[in-house]
Structures are given as C-alpha cells and as structure tokens.
Amino acid sequence: xxxxxxxxxxxxxxxxxxxxxxxxxxxxxxxxxxxxxxxxxxxxxxxxxxxxxxxxxxxxxxxxxxxxxxxxxxxxxxxxxxxxxxxxxxxxxxxxxxxxxxxxxxxxxxxxxxxxxxxxxxxxxxxxxxxxxxxxxxxxxxxxxxxxxxxxxxxxxxxxxxxxxxxxxxxxxxxxxxxxxxxxxxxxxxxxxxxxxxxxxxxxxxxxxxxxxxxxx
Amino acid sequence: xxxxxxxxxxxxxxxxxxxxxxxxxxxxxxxxxxxxxxxxxxxxxxxxxxxxxxxxxxxxxxxxxxxxxxxxxxxxxxxxxxxxxxxxxxxxxxxxxxxxxxxxxxxxxxxxxxxxxxxxxxxxxxxxxxxxxxxxxxxxxxxxxxxxxxxxxxxxxxxxxxxxxxxxxxxxxxxxxxxxxxxxxxxxxxxxxxxxxxxxxxxxxxxxxxxxxxxxxxxxxxxxxxxxxxxxxxxxxxxxxxxxxxxxxxxxxxxxxxxxxxxxxxxxxxxxxxxxxxxxxxxxxxxxxxxxxxxxxxxxxxxxxxxxxxxxxxxxxxxxxxxxxxxxxxxxx
Numbered sequence: 001x002x003x004x005x006x007x008x009x010x011x012x013x014x015x016x017x018x019x020x021x022x023x024x025x026x027x028x029x030x031x032x033x034x035x036x037x038x039x040x041x042x043x044x045x046x047x048x049x050x051x052x053x054x055x056x057x058x059x060x061x062x063x064x065x066x067x068x069x070x071x072x073x074x075x076x077x078x079x080x081x082x083x084x085x086x087x088x089x090x091x092x093x094x095x096x097x098x099x100x101x102x103x104x105x106x107x108x109x110x111x112x113x114x115x116x117x118x119x120x121x122x123x124x125x126x127x128x129x130x131x132x133x134x135x136x137x138x139x140x141x142x143x144x145x146x147x148x149x150x151x152x153x154x155x156x157x158x159x160x161x162x163x164x165x166x167x168x169x170x171x172x173x174x175x176x177x178x179x180x181x182x183x184x185x186x187x188x189x190x191x192x193x194x195x196x197x198x199x200x201x202x203x204x205x206x207x208x209x210x211x212x213x214x215x216x217x
Numbered sequence: 218x219x220x221x222x223x224x225x226x227x228x229x230x231x232x233x234x235x236x237x238x239x240x241x242x243x244x245x246x247x248x249x250x251x252x253x254x255x256x257x258x259x260x261x262x263x264x265x266x267x268x269x270x271x272x273x274x275x276x277x278x279x280x281x282x283x284x285x286x287x288x289x290x291x292x293x294x295x296x297x298x299x300x301x302x303x304x305x306x307x308x309x310x311x312x313x314x315x316x317x318x319x320x321x322x323x324x325x326x327x328x329x330x331x332x333x334x335x336x337x338x339x340x341x342x343x344x345x346x347x348x349x350x351x352x353x354x355x356x357x358x359x360x361x362x363x364x365x366x367x368x369x370x371x372x373x374x375x376x377x378x379x380x381x382x383x384x385x386x387x388x389x390x391x392x393x394x395x396x397x398x399x400x401x402x403x404x405x406x407x408x409x410x411x412x413x414x415x416x417x418x419x420x421x422x423x424x425x426x427x428x429x430x431x432x433x434x435x436x437x438x439x440x441x442x443x444x445x446x447x448x449x450x451x452x453x454x455x456x457x458x459x460x461x462x463x464x465x466x467x468x469x470x471x472x473x474x475x476x477x478x479x480x481x482x483x484x485x486x487x488x489x490x491x492x493x494x495x496x497x498x499x500x501x502x503x504x505x506x507x508x509x510x511x512x513x514x515x516x517x518x519x520x521x522x523x524x525x526x527x528x529x530x531x532x533x534x535x536x537x538x539x540x541x542x543x544x545x546x547x548x549x550x
Contacts, residue, residue, distance in 0.1 A: 044468040044475055046392060046405025049415050054392060054405030059498055061470055094531055096470055096498055103525045110498060112531035152533035152540035153494060197471045197495040
C-alpha cells in the first residue's frame with residue numbers, strides 16, 4: 001500500500017495537458033465490493049385444523065456483501081463513448097437468519113459460502129472532464145454463475161447495472177505501452193436474477209463498488 | 218416366505234393405540250438377512266371394494282373415492298403406479314384371502330382408530346403381496362365435496378391409508394398437544410401421512426404435501442426423475458454419540474417445502490431423499506408429537522430427551538446426489 005501511494009505521488013508530476021485525450025484502449029483491475037441482497041423470507045409452516053398456518057420457524061434470507069476482484073477491458077468507440085467488457089469474481093455467503101422457533105430454539109444465523117463469477121458488456125459515456133478527473137455514466141448487462149463453496153450447487157443468472165465511473169489520471173506519457181495510468185472509482189446499482197436457488201425468486205438489487213488501477217494508451 | 222403383518226398402521230382420530238409395526242421411515246421396511254429392505258409393489262395393484270353401504274357412504278361412492286385417492290398418489294411427477302378396481306366383493310378387509318380389499322368394518326373396540334392398513338410381504342424381497350384397508354364404522358363418514366362435520370372425510374383418510382398400502386410409513390411433520398381427556402389434538406401438520414387426523418369435516422388432507430410426494434417418489438419414481446433430485450444425509454449426535462429415532466426436517470428456503478426423515482440406527486444416521494435441488498435449513502427434534510409405536514416397533518428404544526437444534530450451516534442439495542454428510546449436534550433437555 002505504501003509503495004502504491006508513492007508511485008502515485010511520483011508520477012503525478014508527469015501529467016501533461018495531453019491528459020484530456022481519450023485513450024484508445026484501457027485495461028483495469030481492482031477490488032470489487034458487492035452489497036447485501038435480500039432474498040426474502042421463507043417460513044416452515046404447518047397447517048392448523050382451522051386453515052391457519054402454524055409457524056415452526058422463520059427464515060430471513062440474504063446474500064451477504066462480498067469482496068472480490070474485477071478486471072475491465074475498454075476501447076474507444078467515439079471521443080466520449082467507450083465499450084467495455086468486465087469480468088469479476090466475488091466471495092460472499094448465503095445467509096438465513098432463523099427465528100421464531102415453535103419450540104423456543106434460540107435464533108441462529110446459518111450460512112453457506114458462495115462464489116460468484118460475473119461477466120458484463122457495458123458502455124460508458126464521458127460526461128465531463130476537469131483537470132485529472134473525468135466522470136462517466138456506465139450501463140451494462142451480462143450474466144453470472146454462482147457456485148456454493150462445497151460445489152454442491154451451481155446456478156446461472158442474468159444481470160444489468162447502471163452507475164457512474166470516475167477516473168483520476170495519475171500519469172500520461174506521450175508514448176509507451178503503459179503510457180497512461182489512472183485510478184478508477186466506480187459505483188453501480190446491480191439488478192440480478194437467477195443464480196443458486198435460494199430464498200425468493202425475484203430480481204435482487206444491490207450496490208457494487210470498484211476501486212482499482214487502469215492502464216492504457 | 219411371506220409374513221402377514223396385521224394391524225400395521227392406523228390413522229387415529231385423537232391418538233394412536235399400541236400396535237406392532239415394521240421398522241418405519243417415510244418408507245416402510247422389512248428386516249431381511251441382508252438388512253432392511255423397503256417394501257413396495259412390483260406388480261399392478263388390483264383391488265376390490267366391499268359391496269356394503271354404510272351411513273353416509275354407498276359402495277359406489279367408496280369405490281369412486283378410492284379410485285380418486287389412487288389417482289392422487291399416481292399424479293406425483295415421475296411416479297408410475299399401475300392400479301385397477303377389480304370389482305365389488307363380499308370379502309372383508311383384514312382377512313388373508315389373497316385379494317386386496319378396501320372397505321368398512323365395525324371395530325368399536327378401536328375407539329380412536331379411524332382406519333388401518335395391513336400387509337402381506339415377501340420377507341426376502343420386500344415385495345407387497347396383499348394389502349387391505351378398513352375404515353372404522355365406529356365413526357361416521359362423508360364423501361361431501363366440501364366436507365361435512367361432524368363426519369370424517371373419507372377421501373382424506375383414504376389418501377393416508379392408500380399411502381400405507383403403497384409402502385409409506387408415518388410422517389413426523391406435525392405438532393400436537395395432549396388433551397386432558399386423553400389422546401392428542403393436532404395443532405398443525407404438513408403431511409397427509411402424519412399419524413393423527415384433522416378433526417371431522419376437515420378436507421385439507423385431500424392434498425399431498427411435499428413430504429408425502431418425496432416419500433412416494435422415493436419408492437416409485439423413475440430413475441430419470443430421481444436423477445434430477447437430491448438428498449441430505451448425515452447423523453444426529455448427543456454428546457458425540459448417535460442415537461435412534463430423532464426426527465430431522467429439511468426446509469427448502471426457496472419453496473418453503475418441508476420434508477422429514479428419522480435417524481434409523483444407533484449411529485444416528487439419517488437420509489432424506491427426493492429433494493428438489495436447493496438450499497435447505499435442517500433441524501432435528503425429538504419425536505414427541507405422537508405415540509412412538511405409530512412409528513417404530515414397541516421394542517425400539519427412541520431417545521426423545523433432547524432439545525431441538527439446527528444444523529450449523531445451510532445445506533446445499535445438488536441435482537442427482539447429496540452434499541457432504543452433516544452432523545447435527547443436540548443437547549439433553
């Protein structure tokens with residue numbers, strides 16, 4: 001971490017007025033943080049003679065926030081418009097909070113590890129550029145595969161996302177394979193449907209954040 | 218060699234009287250030199266219906282109800298049952314006469330027994346050779362479409378008894394309370410095969426639940442269907458040692474389906490089969506909501522002196538197999 005900060009400070013002095021120029025291609029990699037997703041509630045219910053339900057226990061289900069990595073490859077379509085493909089991996093947990101036991105078992109949280117592999121095609125449109133900062137709006141769609149940690153269950157699904165991306169230009173050299181280095185910060189809302197059969201079937205909405213390094217020319 | 222097992226399984230109005238049973242699970246089994254073998258029909262089921270009318274139910278109405286009940290069991294996806302009504306008969310159920318008979322009998326001595334099924338089984342193969350069902354005319358019966366209190370619904374009770382005829386034992390998916398005057402009252406249940414019936418007039422047991430479907434599928438479903446389903450296996454331990462007779466339930470977190478099973482040896486091993494792939498919450502509890510003899514032989518020692526507990530993780534059930542074996546640790550009451 002210390003070495004990385006040092007590199008940023010050293011290279012900042014190399015930024016030139018050419019920073020405004022849009023790179024032809026960029027490759028980025030960074031940390032991906034996904035937000036919690038609600039998966040609804042499911043009750044273990046009996047049916048009483050009167051037709052009412054008798055709840056044995058109640059589960060409140062969710063997919064916990066997860067941490068992973070994401071890489072992106074983008075290329076310029078127009079001066080302000082870029083196409084992007086992104087791949088990510090996230091480690092999270094399926095979690096059921098069990099409560100209201102009919103025989104007074106204390107509430108417990110039960111989990112099962114989950115690996116998510118995500119792929120997305122997106123477009124990003126540059127809204128503005130101020131000095132070393134540039135800001136994009138980004139939208140994408142793709143798919144994902146989820147695998148429980150014990151590898152017992154595999155589920156595929158689809159996703160869509162919309163968010164904003166900020167680039168902070170760290171280095172812009174006139175030539176060289178990695179002539180342009182920037183920091184990328186991104187926040188997006190992700191809608192996912194499908195995956196491992198857990199909790200309710202509906203679409204799940206959650207935030208996701210990416211912070212990383214981008215190189216390009 | 219065939220063995221006649223009489224009074225095998227009774228569906229009770231309020232409680233269960235003590236009867237000799239085979240070793241039971243979701244599936245009934247018979248002990249052979251090679252271990253316990255599940256009992257099942259391996260040839261078409263041809264049955265007769267008694268030709269007597271009783272109060273509220275004519276013989277043709279009984280026959281139509283029994284046909285509907287067979288149809289309900291046969292409608293479970295993947296289950297292949299071949300059954301046919303052979304005719305009306307003057308023969309009585311519960312007589313070893315080589316034919317399958319369904320009918321009414323007056324058994325006022327069985328004051329809490331609504332109905333019962335009996336079997337003749339090949340002890341070597343578990344093949345069911347003959348099975349009879351009787352409905353006790355000590356109670357009044359109805360075939361009304363919407364139920365008719367204070368009469369018991371023939372179709373609901375018939376569905377339970379034909380479940381036995383097909384090889385299913387009793388389910389533990391129910392909660393009851395003891396009545397001061399004796400017997401038990403159902404607070405709630407989630408299986409037609411629970412050993413205690415709903416009160417008169419209730420028709421909820423005309424519909425099979427997930428536990429019933431899993432049980433019948435486990436016996437009769439084709440390999441193709443079974444290959445698309447999964448199982449949970451493991452053991453229940455108390456102070457590190459397994460034990461017999463714990464009731465284990467699995468809740469599908471997506472569908473809310475509940476399916477139960479039992480630990481069936483002194484190692485505490487259990488297996489719950491025919492589950493839809495998915496993520497499950499698994500819970501073990503003592504079998505204390507019905508008379509133990511409605512599940513197991515009278516000689517069997519069943520430990521009910523422990524507190525219910527959940528398995529410490531969610532359980533992922535894959536298609537066509539089972540996940541890692543689990544151990545549910547319980548503590549004494």
